[in-house]
Amino acid sequence: MTSNSHYSLAQEQYAAIGVDTDAALKALATIPISVHCWQGDDVAGFEGDSGITGGGIMATGNYPGRARSIDELRSDLEQVYSLVPGKHRLNLHASYLDHGGAKVDRTEIEEKHFQSWADWAKTQGLGLDFNPTYFSHPLANDGFTLAHPDKHVREFWIEHGKRSRKIGAFLGRELDNTCVTNIWIPDGLKDTPADRRGPRERLIESLDETLSEKLDPNHNLDAVECKLFGLGSESYVVGSHEFYMGYAMKNQTVLCLDAGHFHPTESIADKISSVMFYVPRLLLHVSRGVRWDSDHVIVLNDDLQAIARELVVGDYLSRTHVGLDFFDASINRVAAWTIGTRNILRALLIALLEPTAQLQSLEKEGDYTARMALFESVKSLPFGAVWNHYCKTVGVPLDTGLMTPIKDYEQQVLSKRS
Ligand code: RNT
Numbered sequence: 001m002t003s004n005s006h007y008s009l010a011q012e013q014y015a016a017i018g019v020d021t022d023a024a025l026k027a028l029a030t031i032p033i034s035v036h037c038w039q040g041d042d043v044a045g046f047e048g049d050s051g052i053t054g055g056g057i058m059a060t061g062n063y064p065g066r067a068r069s070i071d072e073l074r075s076d077l078e079q080v081y082s083l084v085p086g087k088h089r090l091n092l093h094a095s096y097l098d099h100g101g102a103k104v105d106r107t108e109i110e111e112k113h114f115q116s117w118a119d120w121a122k123t124q125g126l127g128l129d130f131n132p133t134y135f136s137h138p139l140a141n142d143g144f145t146l147a148h149p150d151k152h153v154r155e156f157w158i159e160h161g162k163r164s165r166k167i168g169a170f171l172g173r174e175l176d177n178t179c180v181t182n183i184w185i186p187d188g189l190k191d192t193p194a195d196r197r198g199p200r201e202r203l204i205e206s207l208d209e210t211l212s213e214k215l216d217p218n219h220n221l222d223a224v225e226c227k228l229f230g231l232g233s234e235s236y237v238v239g240s241h242e243f244y245m246g247y248a249m250k251n252q253t254v255l256c257l258d259a260g261h262f263h264p265t266e267s268i269a270d271k272i273s274s275v276m277f278y279v280p281r282l283l284l285h286v287s288r289g290v291r292w293d294s295d296h297v298i299v300l301n302d303d304l305q306a307i308a309r310e311l312v313v314g315d316y317l318s319r320t321h322v323g324l325d326f327f328d329a330s331i332n333r334v335a336a337w338t339i340g341t342r343n344i345l346r347a348l349l350i351a352l353l354e355p356t357a358q359l360q361s362l363e364k365e366g367d368y369t370a371r372m373a374l375f376e377s378v379k380s381l382p383f384g385a386v387w388n389h390y391c392k393t394v395g396v397p398l399d400t401g402l403m404t405p406i407k408d409y410e411q412q413v414l415s416k417r418s
């Protein structure tokens, strides 16, 4: 049987439950995924130092081939985008600046340090997103930045945040494509705090000051990201969920929910339809928590499907920026990026192929038995044939054909890096 007939058959089976596969693929093609730059180099950045030093996050593994320069990272990213169907975005951290050889501290970053990223993004047809970098820096090493007890340290990080937002606006303007600038800070304590309130008061002040300049929302949108705990902040994180949910609601900023930043059994899927009543927009860091780690490569599991389903079924896609946040240094990084990015798209496709109207009317009628039967029967419909058809149409490999180009690239490019 040809793959075309596989698709026709799938089309028929979905049509039988009232689902239009062509419409689902058309919708999928319009969803941009913001691919995080930091999977390619283990969050090292290009400031000249080597990798995360503190800040509650950690890349583990020593698979060869990490990108050591901007050119290498771009080359790897081009490889990734060529293996992922659709038009997407790149999410940059301030530490990935193009400093042209000069030592540029975090309070010295300017638009010009990101010009080459904007130029490259243009040639690639990518939108850009941005993040101030509040970790891997001597002034972040004691675990506090925007909430630091020392005013001078706070001022340093406030200045960094202000500059980052302006760079975000610059990128949005250059590309004529709104940039989301997301604030995540590591601030917290390893052991029981004596004062939970003080650091939060300071954080509010620092955030207010950082966000005080009004920027054109067509160019830049501000987001804030919470966390339950991190390495070195096990007992207390200043920017907790309640903290940032309140802050985002009050100030109408974008709220960022990272799938790995909650209790291990707590899913962000159920939070979406609650917070969306109160915040203008949502940023997702789609990730996978495994025990203490919040940043494993996303696989097509129930958690991922639940998140994608909420976005589609709740009709939230137009108010949601879907970003990724994982970093695995123990496997081929191009593969990690590619597989993860394709997985959120696969999850979204499954959601787009759901007979939602039917499921919801069964639920309304109170027929939970039929709802369960339909939910379960949908699981064995041939979503893979629809996905394969999409990959074929846009000219990217099928899932089963991914490792050939990845291995070629590894052999020709990655393995030559020491
Ligand atoms: C850390 C946050 C944050 C970072 C990136 C590098 O716990 O998830 O989003 O992963 O900014």
Ligand code: ZN
Pocket (backbone or CB within 6 Å): 184, 225, 258, 285, 325
């Ligand atoms: Zn995150």
